Amino acid sequence: MLKIGYLGMGNRGTYVLGNILDCFKDRVEIAAICDVYEDRVQHGIDMVKEKTGKAPVGTTNSDDVMKMDVDAVMIMAAWEAHIPLAIDAMKAGKLVGMEVAGAYSIDDCYRLVHTSEETGIGCMLLENCCYGKTELAVLNMVREGLFGEIVHCDGGYCHDLRTEVAIGPITKHYRNRNYYSRNGENYPTHELGPIAKVLNINRGNRMVSLVSVASKARGLKEYADAHGKVLRNKLDKGETSVSYYGRNYDFNEDVYNEYVKANSREVKQGDIVNTIITCADGSTITLTLDTTLPRAYSRGFTVKGTKGMYMEDNNSVYIDGDADMEKAHFGWQKYWDNGKEFEEKYRHSVWQKYGEAAATSGHDGMDYMVLSAFFEALEKKKPFPIDVYDAAAWMSITCLSEESIAHGGMPVAIPDFTGGKWAMYKKEDHGLEFALD
Amino acid sequence: MLKIGYLGMGNRGTYVLGNILDCFKDRVEIAAICDVYEDRVQHGIDMVKEKTGKAPVGTTNSDDVMKMDVDAVMIMAAWEAHIPLAIDAMKAGKLVGMEVAGAYSIDDCYRLVHTSEETGIGCMLLENCCYGKTELAVLNMVREGLFGEIVHCDGGYCHDLRTEVAIGPITKHYRNRNYYSRNGENYPTHELGPIAKVLNINRGNRMVSLVSVASKARGLKEYADAHGKVLRNKLDKGETSVSYYGRNYDFNEDVYNEYVKANSREVKQGDIVNTIITCADGSTITLTLDTTLPRAYSRGFTVKGTKGMYMEDNNSVYIDGDADMEKAHFGWQKYWDNGKEFEEKYRHSVWQKYGEAAATSGHDGMDYMVLSAFFEALEKKKPFPIDVYDAAAWMSITCLSEESIAHGGMPVAIPDFTGGKWAMYKKEDHGLEFALD
Numbered sequence: 001m002l003k004i005g006y007l008g009m010g011n012r013g014t015y016v017l018g019n020i021l022d023c024f025k026d027r028v029e030i031a032a033i034c035d036v037y038e039d040r041v042q043h044g045i046d047m048v049k050e051k052t053g054k055a056p057v058g059t060t061n062s063d064d065v066m067k068m069d070v071d072a073v074m075i076m077a078a079w080e081a082h083i084p085l086a087i088d089a090m091k092a093g094k095l096v097g098m099e100v101a102g103a104y105s106i107d108d109c110y111r112l113v114h115t116s117e118e119t120g121i122g123c124m125l126l127e128n129c130c131y132g133k134t135e136l137a138v139l140n141m142v143r144e145g146l147f148g149e150i151v152h153c154d155g156g157y158c159h160d161l162r163t164e165v166a167i168g169p170i171t172k173h174y175r176n177r178n179y180y181s182r183n184g185e186n187y188p189t190h191e192l193g194p195i196a197k198v199l200n201i202n203r204g205n206r207m208v209s210l211v212s213v214a215s216k217a218r219g220l221k222e223y224a225d226a227h228g229k230v231l232r233n234k235l236d237k238g239e240t241s242v243s244y245y246g247r248n249y250d251f252n253e254d255v256y257n258e259y260v261k262a263n264s265r266e267v268k269q270g271d272i273v274n275t276i277i278t279c280a281d282g283s284t285i286t287l288t289l290d291t292t293l294p295r296a297y298s299r300g301f302t303v304k305g306t307k308g309m310y311m312e313d314n315n316s317v318y319i320d321g322d323a324d325m326e327k328a329h330f331g332w333q334k335y336w337d338n339g340k341e342f343e344e345k346y347r348h349s350v351w352q353k354y355g356e357a358a359a360t361s362g363h364d365g366m367d368y369m370v371l372s373a374f375f376e377a378l379e380k381k382k383p384f385p386i387d388v389y390d391a392a393a394w395m396s397i398t399c400l401s402e403e404s405i406a407h408g409g410m411p412v413a414i415p416d417f418t419g420g421k422w423a424m425y426k427k428e429d430h431g432l433e434f435a436l437d
Numbered sequence: 438m439l440k441i442g443y444l445g446m447g448n449r450g451t452y453v454l455g456n457i458l459d460c461f462k463d464r465v466e467i468a469a470i471c472d473v474y475e476d477r478v479q480h481g482i483d484m485v486k487e488k489t490g491k492a493p494v495g496t497t498n499s500d501d502v503m504k505m506d507v508d509a510v511m512i513m514a515a516w517e518a519h520i521p522l523a524i525d526a527m528k529a530g531k532l533v534g535m536e537v538a539g540a541y542s543i544d545d546c547y548r549l550v551h552t553s554e555e556t557g558i559g560c561m562l563l564e565n566c567c568y569g570k571t572e573l574a575v576l577n578m579v580r581e582g583l584f585g586e587i588v589h590c591d592g593g594y595c596h597d598l599r600t601e602v603a604i605g606p607i608t609k610h611y612r613n614r615n616y617y618s619r620n621g622e623n624y625p626t627h628e629l630g631p632i633a634k635v636l637n638i639n640r641g642n643r644m645v646s647l648v649s650v651a652s653k654a655r656g657l658k659e660y661a662d663a664h665g666k667v668l669r670n671k672l673d674k675g676e677t678s679v680s681y682y683g684r685n686y687d688f689n690e691d692v693y694n695e696y697v698k699a700n701s702r703e704v705k706q707g708d709i710v711n712t713i714i715t716c717a718d719g720s721t722i723t724l725t726l727d728t729t730l731p732r733a734y735s736r737g738f739t740v741k742g743t744k745g746m747y748m749e750d751n752n753s754v755y756i757d758g759d760a761d762m763e764k765a766h767f768g769w770q771k772y773w774d775n776g777k778e779f780e781e782k783y784r785h786s787v788w789q790k791y792g793e794a795a796a797t798s799g800h801d802g803m804d805y806m807v808l809s810a811f812f813e814a815l816e817k818k819k820p821f822p823i824d825v826y827d828a829a830a831w832m833s834i835t836c837l838s839e840e841s842i843a844h845g846g847m848p849v850a851i852p853d854f855t856g857g858k859w860a861m862y863k864k865e866d867h868g869l870e871f872a873l874d
Contacts, residue, residue: 148659151730152652152709160766211648211846215589216719222585222743272589272741274723276711276846282653286711286723293588294757295746296769304709306659309732314751314773320731329597332733336751336773409648409713411846 002378005032005065005073005094006056007085009040010173011245012099013076017044019367021051023357027375032057032065035077037172066092072378074126075099078174083108083395086123087115096123097374098391100189102398106415109392109399113417116388124374124384125391127193129299130436131369133355134339135194136348138303138310139436142198144346146319148307153198155191156288156300162223163244165292169258170242170249176262179269183214184402185289186269189394191299193386195285197436198303202389202418203425207285210277212401213409214270219292224263231256267292275401277414280422287397315339350434373434382430385437392417439815442469442502442531443493444522445513446477447610448682449536453513454481456804458488460794464812469494469502472514474609503529509815511563512536515611520545520832523560524552533560534811535828537626539835543852546829546836550854553825561811561821562828564630566736567873568806570792571776572631573785575740575747576873579635581783583756585744590635592628593725593737599660600681602729606699607679607686613699616706620651621839622726623706626831628736630823632722634873635740639826639855640862644722647714649838650846651707656729661700668693704729712838714851717859724834752776787871810871819867822874829854 006017013035020028033044033056041058049055059065065073066088072095075085079101086096103109116123129135142150161175168176178186199205234242235256242251249255273289288300301312308319314336318328328335350369351358358365377384396414404412416422427437443454450472457465470481470493478495486492496502502510503525509532512522516538523533540546553560566572579587598612605613615623636642671679672693679688686692710726725737738749745756751773787806788795795802814821833851841849853859864874 149655151655209845211650211713211848213648213713213715213721215721218586218588219743270721271743272721274713274721276648276650276713278650278846284650284652284707284709284711290589290741293741293743293746294755295741296753296755296772297767298769304727304730304732306656306708306730309730311750313748315770316733318731318733328733330734332735332750333752333774335733337770407848408646409715409846409848411648411844 002028002072002375003031003070004028005034005068005070006030006044006076007034007062007065007073008076008078008081008099009033009035009044010076010078014043015362016076016367016371017047019361020371021047023361023368024371024375025052027379030056031070032059032068034059034062034065036060062088066094070094072097079178080104080174083112087111090115090119090121090123093119093121095121095378097126098123100125100127101395102186102188103395105399106396109396109415109417113388113392122384123388123391124377125189125386125394126370126374127189127386128363128366128370129190130193130197130386131350131373131434132194132366133351133364134312134343135301136351137343137346138301139194139197140346140348141310141342142303146308147303147305147310150198150283150303150305152284152304153195154286154300154302155195156290156298157187157190158288158290158295158298158300160293160295161291162220163227165220166224166227166263167244167259169262170251170255171244179220179267179292180262180265181268182402183268183270183405184398185212185273185275185287186398187289187291188287188397191287191301192285192394192397194301196390196394199279199283199285201279202393202422203427203437204422205279205281206416206418206422207277207393207414208280209411209413210275210397210400210404211409211411212273212275212404214405215272217267217270217292219271220267220269223292228260228263231259273401273405275397277397310339317342369434376432376434380430380432382432385432385435389418439465439509439812440468440507441465442471442505442507442510443467443481443513444471444499444502444510445515445518445536446470446472446481447513447515450513451480452799453804453808454484456798457808458484460798460805461808461812462489464816467493468507469496469505471496471499471502473497499525503531507531509534516615517541517611520549524548527552527556527558527560530556530558532558532815534563535560537562537564538832539621539623539625540832542836543833546833546852546854550825550829559821560825560828561814562626562823562831563807563811564626564823565800565803565807566627567630567634567823568787568810568871569631569803570788570801571749571780572738573788574780574783575738576631576634577783577785578747578779579740583745584740584742584747587635587720587740587742589721589741590632591723591737591739592632593727593735594624594627595725595727595732595735595737597730597732598728599657600664602657603661603664603700604681604696606695607688607692608681616657616704616729617699617702618705619839620705620707620842621835622649622710622712622724623835624726624728625724625834628724628738629722629831629834631738633827633831636716636720636722638716639830639859640864640874641859642716642718643853643855643859644714644830644851645717646848646850647712647834647837647841648846648848649710649712649841651842652709654704654707654729656708657704657706660729665697665700668696710838710842712834714834747776754779790870806871813869813871817869819869822869822872826855
């Protein structure tokens with residue numbers, strides 16, 4: 001039985017905890033719950049007790065967890081706390097599973113890596129999208145050579161988050177302060193993670209430089225002003241609570257004023273941030289952050305090679321030389337959604353084996369898969385499939401993007417956090433079902 | 438009757454000439470045909486004579502055309518000749534219709550503009566995609582505010598040209614030498630033209646700077662080597678001609694050797710070139726050049742605003758606040774291809790009026806439309822809807838992209854070819870059916 005210290009009981013932390021309790025309680029004991037807010041700690045204790053009959057330790061001080069006898073900590077806290085908590089944990093000898101975020105400085109990324117190297121303790125970035133059903137099927141297609149030599153990949157975090165960002169002062173969500181204080185590719189890993197696996201980043205290849213450019217910021221302000229009027233109306237009608245994403249929040253003149261104050265500042269975060277990354281092998285990656293304009297969700301995953309391509313936004317696979325495909329040259333539409341058949345044919349082994357179990361859990365089963373990967377490595381005492389070098393490299397895109405944008409799109413170097421080991425990489429079989437290399 | 442001197446009888450020139458003779462011979466007289474190759478000149482003379490009964494003047498020297506009494510010249514020559522011929526024509530007092538291409542230097546772009554300003558002679562870039570049925574419908578949607586304030590647009594020239602480029606030594610096509618000598622966004626205007634109209638470039642807005650990054654070059658070489666083997670086989674079987682795009686070309690050991698020699702050089706042009714442009718109003722544009730990997734054709738047109746978005750690659754329109762659309766947040770696929778209905782509703786007046794006539798002509802009717810626009814402005818003696826400032830600004834992206842790529846993605850300034858006039862723009866109604874502002 002793995003003993004886990006669980007840090008962070010906001011939206012994401014609550015969601016993932018439920019997932020663990022539903023799917024992994026035979027393998028995992030949640031030994032401690034920590035959050036800076038007491039009500040959230042109590043909510044976590046209640047959740048665990050209800051599902052297991054046993055109450056975990058509860059604390060608002062993460063140091064308490066670091067002193068406990070747990071195998072690993074899971075970090076679900078606000079973006080700003082991820083790397084500091086991971087460093088504390090590794091120094092305390094705890095293995096780390098860290099939710100995704102972008103980094104605030106290159107120094108943080110280096111400290112993360114060096115702490116892991118010095119302590120010998122691993123840190124896994126819990127990037128669920130690396131285990132997406134489609135992403136893993138496309139990875140299989142790439143590995144089997146379906147697209148030839150890969151030349152370019154696109155990805156995006158295209159998710160209309162205007163509500164979530166605007167209401168941050170009500171829900172205590174960290175995105176609000178980030179959108180009003182920073183301008184950059186603030187959430188790169190959902191799309192970059194799967195691409196990094198396709199392009200063997202840190203395993204024979206690496207990201208060398210990037211340029212990043214932000215558009216003007218218009219969507220959030222327009223939305224926040226309109227939503228402010230909705231809230232004013234609620235107050236005037238005497239409503240004392242508001243509901244978002246199935247949760248109720250106390251609502252009064254003070255909360256309203258906090259909302260207005262927070263959303264009256266100048267939005268710093270551009271609506272669209274485009275980033276182009278160049279890799280050591282000459283392949284390129286584009287990332288698009290698109291979170292404050294109305295749109296449907298997409299991770300914009302595209303893989304282009306010398307023999308064919310995949311595109312998520314119309315779910316198509318195009319293969320060179322196939323007679324039918326040739327006809328598609330000026331009639332692509334005929335092939336939209338043919339990705340379904342390819343996804344079936346190239347389904348990854350973990351989806352074949354665990355797809356049914358995963359289907360009942362969150363985010364199309366990706367959460368189940370990434371948690372399985374983390375727990376498998378812990379149980380087998382093997383290296384994590386998404387390791388501290390991946391975490392540092394992927395998270396560094398955020399602060400490097402901020403730097404490039406601040407310099408008008410200037411190219412900036414992406415550090416080699418592996419210290420040259422990427423070029424010496426040799427694949428090893430650790431017997432992990434959830435390996436990604 | 439407009440008298441036209443016609444320069445350039447390669448693939449595109451031949452195609453457009455056929456279009457003019459089929460659709461506009463009551464309004465337009467082709468008075469002269471010019472090409473550097475005599476056989477092409479003769480072919481042009483034959484085409485005109487067959488359709489009109491009257492042979493035009495034929496010459497291999499463009500100066501002969503400049504001395505003739507024609508209202509305008511149309512330039513269909515190799516990319517390298519567009520601006521030099523346009524300058525010659527304006528100096529000779531001939532109005533200019535110029536096929537699309539990218540520029541080789543900023544100096545060329547300035548000379549084009551200043552020659553027009555000094556002579557008072559206009560120059561229209563014949564960008565057919567500005568008159569695409571979809572592009573004009575989307576422009577109408579933008580003008581009517583359907584997408585709110587426009588924040589970002591994407592476009593691409595995504596067209597598998599491997600055959601066309603590789604066989605250049607056989608067909609005398611200019612693309613071959615360009616792909617082996619340059620690395621940049623070599624064909625920006627098909628996608629940038631319609632975007633520039635959406636964003637009012639040179640008419641209240643302008644492009645200020647760009648960054649451009651190229652991937653490695655793999656697709657063309659892989660294709661050219663494989664096709665070389667096909668050609669070697671043909672030779673070995675004693676074949677004496679090869680056929681491409683419906684035309685026959687003489688084929689022998691010398692032609693084969695030229696093919697091999699040309700395609701044995703190092704490919705300079707990266708397979709994928711991504712460019713990000715920042716505009717004066719803070720909006721951004723991405724351009725993707727994708728011409729040497731297997732894929733289906735797309736111009737990747739995307740428009741994103743504060744109230745909604747359009748995407749070509751799944752032909753979807755997404756509108757904020759519409760209850761059905763809200764449901765699409767995590768189910769975009771349901772809305773794929775709903776663009777058809779929007780395109781119907783927002784159909785542009787020229788497509789309503791001339792769509793049927795255009796349907797019989799080339800490139801989905803776009804050629805008919807752009808030729809109509811050119812001839813209308815000539816007949817009415819009015820300013821061109823795509824003028825010399827548009828030509829210079831759009832074409833400049835090519836050489837600026839080369840510069841940025843050569844500097845590792847360094848941001849480069851895009852000159853203001855209007856000399857400040859963009860900020861003083863006031864829309865005027867010239868009574869042109871084919872106006873774009």
